[in-house]
Amino acid sequence: MSLQRPVDRPSTWGRALAHTVVFVVLLWMVEFVDVVLGHRLDGFGVRPRSDEGLLGVLFAPLLHAGWAHLEANTVPVLVLGFLVLVTGVRRGLAATAVIWLVGGVGVWIVAPPGEVHLGASGLIFGWLVYLMIRGFFTRRAGEIILGLTLFFLYGGLLWGVLPGQPGVSWQGHLFGAIGGAVAARLLSERDPR
Numbered sequence: 001m002s003l004q005r006p007v008d009r010p011s012t013w014g015r016a017l018a019h020t021v022v023f024v025v026l027l028w029m030v031e032f033v034d035v036v037l038g039h040r041l042d043g044f045g046v047r048p049r050s051d052e053g054l055l056g057v058l059f060a061p062l063l064h065a066g067w068a069h070l071e072a073n074t075v076p077v078l079v080l081g082f083l084v085l086v087t088g089v090r091r092g093l094a095a096t097a098v099i100w101l102v103g104g105v106g107v108w109i110v111a112p113p114g115e116v117h118l119g120a121s122g123l124i125f126g127w128l129v130y131l132m133i134r135g136f137f138t139r140r141a142g143e144i145i146l147g148l149t150l151f152f153l154y155g156g157l158l159w160g161v162l163p164g165q166p167g168v169s170w171q172g173h174l175f176g177a178i179g180g181a182v183a184a185r186l187l188s189e190r191d192p193r
Contacts, residue, residue: 016085016092024077027120030062031070039066045118046104046172048111056117057104060172063118073120080127083146091187098186099126099179106175117169122176128154129180137188 034041045060047053064070085092103122111117132151135143158177163170 012089013086015089016082019085019089019093020078020081023081024074027062027064027070027074027077031064031067034063035067042116042118045116046107046111047116048108048113050113053108057101057108060104060107060118061100061120061123064120065118069119073124076124076128077120080124080131083131083150084127087143095130095180095183095187096123096127098183099123099130099176102126102179102182103172103176106178107169107171110175111169111171115169117172119169119172121169122172122179125157125173125176126178126180126183128157129177130184131180133181134184134188137184 030041041059041063042065044055045063046056064073081096084095100123103126107117107122128150131143132147132155135141135145135147162174
């Protein structure tokens with residue numbers, strides 16, 4: 001008989017919070033390095049239909065056009081990123097990967113050439129849509145209630161998928177949102193009840 005106590009694994013809430021905070025710290029560190037380098041990293045955003053612009057699919061969500069841009073994205077990343085991860089870190093990370101790729105590739109294909117698209121707002125729009133519609137695929141009451149609550153609180157943000165505000169990548173918002181819908185459909189298992 002062993003007298004060893006079982007090792008406690010961190011709770012899903014703790015892991016979700018840790019992953020989210022680490023991601024936000026990474027965003028702030030990248031922006032600090034970008035400022036030190038005279039904003040040279042911004043060139044690694046998505047540059048539509050250029051070979052080197054494909055790298056932006058990987059790097060654009062980590063880059064921001066200055067501190068104000070990053071500050072505007074920080075709270076939504078903390079809140080929505082946590083909510084995506086709290087119901088399952090693996091599923092949340094998979095959803096993030098789908099949103100990241102669909103958003104970046106969509107911008108690369110559709111946005112006008114000669115522009116650079118960067119920032120975590122595509123992830124934010126993707127996470128928002130993912131959370132809003134996931135419950136309708138899973139048929140889980142808690143996820144449906146969360147989705148409806150987010151729709152009533154933040155649904156107005158979805159107007160950002162339409163062209164309008166100069167200097168804002170509506171394409172990034174649109175394809176992030178599409179990525180969120182794709183992730184919700186691909187990664188949601190119906191509740192057998």
